[in-house]
Amino acid sequence: MVTELGGYGSEPGQFIWPSGVTTTLDGNLAVKDSGNQQIQIFSPDGRHKQGFSYGMESERDFGDVACTQDGLILVTDGSKGIKVFSKDGLMIHLLKCLKSDWNHSYGIAAVKSSSIAVTDWTDGGKVHMIGVDWRMNAILKMNVINGLNRPEHIAVNKKEEILVTEGQLFGHQQGRCLKIIDNERILKKTIGPRIDNKFSFINPSGVCVDSHGNSFVADEVQNCVVMFNPDSSLTVKVVTQDLEGPAGLAVTKDGLLAVADCYHHRVKLYKYKQS
Known part of the structure; x- marks a missing residue:
């Protein structure tokens, strides 16, 4: 760990x-x-720059x-809509489609300049691929996977493949894996629940991809982060201590792994070997 941000409080x-x-x-x-x-916005060196409200939460931690x-x-909060803010925190629009x-809304990722992907728990679970005209703040089209x-969380790699984590479905043993959906929106690969003789997913949550194509998945029950190489042939636990309910993940432009350590009320940044 290089540094940590936050701590409990308002x-x-x-x-x-x-x-x-x-x-x-x-x-x-x-x-x-x-x-x-x-x-809340922080500079790359961990300095707090600003914060702005996105309104009431539909579900806690959702x-x-x-x-x-x-x-x-873009902010999701469990409701039927995506809140769109400027980089200065000014709310521009509530993006939603009444006919769908x-x-x-749960996890969200920008796929390309005019498209986003959103996970949804309706009917067990789906992913919505949403084409947007940002000038008009309008949804142009929607496809459903x-x-x-x-x-839960969702990420996109350079090939525009979608990486989606599946948690446990209300106590059942379904899910518990990482799914990779290709750019034709067809399921390409499922990783888990069991990965090798030493590790199985219990409740995977956050997911992200670095510039080399390595992917990271947090398991919020086992309090760890797992890294896969680009073809998923190698797996290693890269964070195994001092986490409690890790949620969202991101890789910074400086190549650090940022982990939202939910129940420690912190964001922790880790240095790792990327080659």
Whole structure:
């Protein structure tokens, strides 16, 4: 661990239940502080820069934060909508589609300049691929990937493949894996529950991808972070101590792994070997 941000509280720079983290266009870290219903922004060296409210939370610890290629900050909170903010924290729009069956936004990722992906627990679980006209703040089209089990966080790699973690579905043994969906939106690979003779997922949560194509998955029950190489042939636990309920993950522009350590009310940054 290189450094940690936050600590329990409601003062600027403090958190209650941080559930999501992402990098902004400027290289800052944006943290979804679920208990305080705020997005908090930190510089790459860990200095608190600003915070702004995103409104009431629909469900405790329910939702995520992402940043578009144009610098817009997107927030989900469990409701049927995505809140769109400028980089300065001004709310621009509530993005939603009344005709869809998209009921419970959870994890969110920017796929490309005009498209985002959102996980939804409706009917067991699905992912919505949403095409957006940001100038008009309007949804142009929506495609649905069905057949998932309690999909939580979501990430996108350079091939525009979707990586989705599946937690346990209300105590059942479904899910408990990482699913990779190719750019044709067809399931390409399922990793887990059992990965090798030494490790099995129990409740995977946060997921992110670094610039080399390595992927990281947090398990909020086992309090660890696992790294996979690009073809998933090698697996290693990269964080195994001092976490309690790790949620969102991100890789900074400096190549540090940021972990939203939810029940320690901190974001912890780790240095790791990327080659």
